Amino acid sequence: MRVAVIGGGPRALWAVEELLHQAHTHQVPVEIDVWEPGELGAGSAYSPRQPEHWRLNVTSAIIRTRRRSFDQWRLEEGEEQPLEPFPARRLVGCFFAEEWRELLCHLPEGCTLRQVPRRVSSLEPVGERWQVEGREYEEVLLVTGHAPEWPGALPRGEGVLGVYPAAQLARIPAGARVAVRGAALTFIDAVLELTVGRGGRMRGSGYQPSGREPAVIFPVTRKGRFMTVKPEPGGPLTQLDLAEAVAAGQAGVRLSRDLAELCEVLAETSAQMLAVAREGCREAGVEEEIRGVLAGRDGSGDPVRDLRRSRDVACGLLEPGAEWAVGEAWRRLYPAIVARTSFGGRVDMPGFAELAVRLERVGFGPPVVNATQLLTLIDAGLIDISRMAGGEMDADVLVDAVLSPPGVVPGTLAAGLVERGLAEQGPGRGITVARDGTVVGQRHLAVAGRDSEDVVLGPDTLSRTLHDVIPRWAMRVIEDNGKKVLRAQGMAATVPLTGRLEPWAVELLEDPQRCQDLVAEFASPVNVLRPEPMLRNIEELVRAGEDAGVETRVFFARKANKALAFVDTVRDAGHSVDVAGERELRQVLGRGVPGERIILSAAVKPDELLQLAVAEGVTISVDSVPELRRIEKIAGAQGQIAHLAPRLAPDPAQLPPTRFGERLAVWQGVMGELSAAVEINGVHIHLHGYAARDRQTALVEAFALIDAARDAGQQPEFIDLGGGVPMSYLDDAAQWENFQQAREAMNRGEIEPFTWKADPLQSTYPFHQSPTRGEWLRELLEGEGTPGGGSIAAEFISRGLRLHLEPGRSVLDGCGVILARVAFLKHRSDGVPLVGLEMNRTQCRTTSDDILVDPVLVRSPGPATEEAGWGPESEGFLVGAYCIEDEVIVRRRMRFPEGIAPGDIVGIPNTAGYFMHILESASHQIPLARNVVLAGGDAALDDIDQV
Secondary structure (H helix, E strand, O other): OEEEEEOOOHHHHHHHHHHHHHHHHHOOOOEEEEEOOOOOOOOHHHOOOOOOOOEOOOOHHHOEOOOOEHHHHHHHOOOOOOOOOOOEHHHHHHHHHHHHHHHHHOOOOOOEEEEEOOOOOOEEEEOOEEEEOOEEEOEEEEOOOOOOOOOOOOOOEOOEEEOOOHHHHHHOOOOOEEEEEOOOHHHHHHHHHHOHHHOOEEEOOEEEOOOOOOOEEEEEOOOOOOOOOOOOOOOHHHHOOOHHHHHHHHHHHHHOOOHHHHHHHHHHHHHHHHHHHOOOOOOOOHHHHHHHHHHOOOOOOOHHHHHHHHHHHHHOOOOOOHHHHHHHHHHHHHHHHHHHHOOOOOOOOOOHHHHHHHHHHHHOOOOHHHHHHHHHHHHOOOEOOOOOOOOOOOOOEEEEOOOOOOOOOOOOHHHHHHHOOOOOEOOOOOEOEOOOOEEOOOOOEEEOOHHHEOOEOOOOOOOOOOOOHHHHHHHHHHHHHOOOOOOOOOOEEOOOOOEOOOHHHHHHHOOHHHHHHHHHHHOOOEEEEOOOHHHHHHHHHHHHHHHOOOOEEEEEEHHHOOOHHHHHHHHHOOOEEEEOOHHHHHHHHHOOOOHHHEEEOOOOOOHHHHHHHHHHOOEEEEOOHHHHHHHHHHHHHHOOOEEEEEEEOOOOOOOOOOOOOEOHHHHHHHHHHOOOOEEEOEEEEOOOOOOHHHHHHHHHHHHHHHHHHHHOOOOOOEEEOOOOOOOOOEOOHHHHHHHHHHHHHHHOOOOOOOEHHHOOOOOOOOOOOOOOHHHHHHHHHHOEOOOOOOEHHHHHHHHOOEEEEOOOOOOOOOOEEEEEEEEEEEEOOOOOEEEEEOOOHHHHOOOOOOOOOOOEEEOOOOOOOOOOOEOOOEEEEEEOOOOOOOOEEEEEEEEEOOOEOOOOEEEEEOOOOOOOOOOOOOHHHOOOOEEEEEEOOEEEEOHHHHO
């Protein structure tokens, strides 16, 4: 697969890192060309050759790559602590350049990365592919940053200069009168280069000129004001406890229905923050001042006075006012505002773009150090603000410090796509893209950054936490282009059900010698595991929750597979684990998963298990009131607090009866009788099946229990929906429908049986479903909450609740294959052909009737022995090792188009979720199957087989 990344700045680096990570994880070779005429990593904003006095406008703590943080790199380079929070931007360019070099030196096997040092002017679709300057690619990503030219810029020429690169400002002679268009951050860069950059010095007593400065610098701006100064990191304003105001504000933003409601949330959050800053005093008239800032009606009319005051507020020298409060609210709520207003979220908010421009001034202004330098130059008379709002001026040189706006800029690649109808421009300025950056109307073209502004709020940022377009893009690219199909299945059921295979599984099953070696080393059957796909599956659920505004945490259901490699994988990724017994709990704790990231959902909980759970701070899903009383007693005896989630049994008039949990009224009745030894941290639900509608019904009661717990003084934080997250083993819906029709026809006696002893297969998992995982969760959260109320998501948001899920099968999708050796070929006494495997039926079985995915036949790499095997188009049933007549591995009749022989390997795909372990038995003293983890070319026993 060939991928073109157009642009070589920070977002390009992020994109390449994520794509290479996904390629390595899923064993998909990728060739990446980065089209960038300049130095990789720098971009115009972070060139290592720019002046030392051009500083970051965000704190250095937010900058990182996949490998390490910027601050960690600074320490490794020898900087001393405490680190300057707003260092020179050139340092960022040096850091990114080094990270590019590291990428080039440590590429995953089969992947390439190269720079094409050219500016791209030609981007053309060719069928399903794209041509970049005549070279074809399967995928293209535009991350081009600021447009170098735009129609609103002042025409460059005699007496008119830009700011970047800084060298052009050297053409301004000493003593010149300089007018600067703009008074924002680029203006500060310009004046510092014309002063400090020419040898001037900032002293405690003022500015010490070098004699090479301009005579005077006139800023000119439509707003007639400077930007508000950011609070000093570590200063008194950053020490305020604003968590309560922020939490309420985030929920309000998510639930706001229009711009008026959003402004009300901003106003209320600002007022709460100001009250905290003023030690709880909410003064009269404050709300009106805050609304003035929101409307842009604030300010004294003296821009220098306003700048000086905001600088002193930022330093903690003056009491904060409405301007600080609105700026702080905008900054703190910005992630929620991004989520609410991106990807079509501002369709119902006309006027939001104007609000965002107004509040950019108060929210994202300069740091104290730059504001102080600016004030020093004003006090020295080098900056004259008398014509700031416009008017006649006698200037020798005009410097344009207004950069190209975000969105589609005429003359750019993005504009060309829009002009030719290859991309749509949204209601605002940007190209319309999906959440993974894919251009609407295209499949293999994506945009991330300024070209998508307005569709995505504020995408031009160094932060990797504010937006997740790029990680989603990388996952989509690998998923779309990394699919591999077996060249030959080798076998299939007479009514086929072809399973989906991960690339690693295809690679394994197309390597007969590797399969033979694994079985020879670890015996037959061997459970072959690869944990990496589970991270993609978990991330799909987490992102689906985020899209709906609901924080979602995934607890891997350990009972679905006993291998400890899966526990390690979720542990290292920061996810959590659901355990169903003492041994599982001890093993998970032993792998370093902390108690607060574990839920105990066991149906039966002996005292020893409860004692351990309480001692380790594990959340316990409480199944009954008597169990609750036992926990209270145990926690009291241990002198500890037990963390509980009462398990709710939904109304049997609405949902099928369940053995798990207590009815709502029962739990409501005990909320006021809890001892001090227990805390209610959440509510737990255990439902059968996979229907989203059933979960929506149960959630209505769960919300009522949450409210009852809070009324009783408890502080529950989550609702846990348990498992039942659907997945699909098959890609072909038509094949699944054909199988169902054939099964029904067989059961009616209309066709010959194709199952063992005409087994009707009445109870089976739905091996093809739609929607699954992420889309299923989105539909669930978008469904109706309380009757006549908002959505399920709105009920979560309004209560400040998290959603917990406990999937097993669906997160293990693609993580395992069973390999078993063919032991014999024979016929039953009545002539039914049998293929004997060196395994037993419990080693690939759940509580359902059968596994409805066709196995794969891996022929022995040695010379064929026709006398021992069956020829082409032979058929038979797979049988196992137990001395039982119905010892059948797969209960559907199989066909072998190229024949089969003893010594061949049968691979059963996608079996990590429950099939390997839920019913496995060592009857007849036959050893349990061993579990082998693949990591690249290596294979090693999972630690569970050492326990």
